[in-house]
Amino acid sequence: MIKLDNRIDKQIDALVGALTDPIIVFDPSWADVLPDWLKGEIEMRRLAQLIKGEEGIATDAEALAYVSNASLSQPLASDRVDIYQYLLTKVMGDKVPEELRNESLDDYRMGLLKELKEWIYRQRVKARQERRRMERAKAKAEAEARAPKQLTLGL
Numbered sequence: 001m002i003k004l005d006n007r008i009d010k011q012i013d014a015l016v017g018a019l020t021d022p023i024i025v026f027d028p029s030w031a032d033v034l035p036d037w038l039k040g041e042i043e044m045r046r047l048a049q050l051i052k053g054e055e056g057i058a059t060d061a062e063a064l065a066y067v068s069n070a071s072l073s074q075p076l077a078s079d080r081v082d083i084y085q086y087l088l089t090k091v092m093g094d095k096v097p098e099e100l101r102n103e104s105l106d107d108y109r110m111g112l113l114k115e116l117k118e119w120i121y122r123q124r125v126k127a128r129q130e131r132r133r134m135e136r137a138k139a140k141a142e143a144e145a146r147a148p149k150q151l152t153l154g155l
Helices: 002-020 028-033 036-052 060-073 078-095 107-146
Strands: none
Touching: 002 036, 002 107, 028 060, 036 060, 060 078, 060 107, 078 107
């Protein structure tokens, strides 16, 4: 029975995370310029990933948000530009102009993308755990503040 409860807890945690985890960006000062369509795409792709049973890696949309945000802060190296174009093509499909499309990556760039997506996922989980820790600490402090104070009579 404990194993089942633990598995259900993990599934619920993953679902809540898919809906509420922050979008990890390179430079938080540019986070507010992420387009709404991309934010919605991230949420939908996270949910689709859960349904497929894929865990431990960020979605293409999350990676696109990260690389797009990074491009606002600094020029991208050619490897990153290729990855950016690949992610645009994967996420936006036919909406990407032909001259910007990149249908595939070589093994090296695919490895870089995989590492990035794994790192983004770890940062998401870390943020979720930190948020939970802060919520528990706040709840504990509020409970202690509401608890009656015990008077001592100098004994």
